[in-house]
Amino acid sequence: MPKVNTKDRIMQAAAKLFMELGYQKTSIARIENEAGLSPRAGAFYRHFESKQALLMEIARAYVSETPADFGLDRLADFGDTRSELIAIALKYEEAMTRQRPYSRLIEEIRLLEFGAELQEELSADMLGGLVAWVQRKPAARDMSKKQLSALVISVFGGWLYYLTMIRQGMAVESLRDTLLDGWATRWAALLDK
DSSP, rough: OOOOOHHHHHHHHHHHHHHHHOOOOOHHHHHHHHHHHOOTTSHHHOOSSSSHHHHHIIIIIOOOHHHHHGGGGGGGGGGGGHHHHHHHHHHHHHHHHHHGGGGGHHHHHHSSTTHHHHHHHHHHHHHHHHHHHHTSGGGTTOOOOHHHHHHHHHHHHHHHHHHHHTTTSOGGGGGGGHHHHHHHHHHHHHHHH
């Protein structure tokens, strides 16, 4: 069995405790104990400057998605906008499934003082990747960065809303394929104009 380094042990222990107890109710001493470290011996601070810094690293490692995770650099291989949209939509679906165990923690973080800043940081890279993708479409010609960002949010907002409703049991999952097909066909036609 491969040995897990101290930093990874701290991150795994903290992620487990944050999900069980919540971020605010989890102390650094408890994280150290769960990671098999001697509390207050300094191991935690050799790897993280604070509990907030640890949380941000956990969010980047376990929760956030990047353009590379979505394969945005390889979308052109599909050859058409509709197929590219479906590939991105399916990656969002995978990401939401992967993030499901962290949903309670994600909601708690949104309420914290630094939650909006963290959310913005984690979303910026992905938004930039999607803006770069949509920028190559004919409909995006001569758009400003702000307009491109709004277009990306418009394109993917509906699909993300549907996935959220399914997660909450408020949408019919059996309509997924029909909705995905209609969504991708409509946006492809608009983006390719």
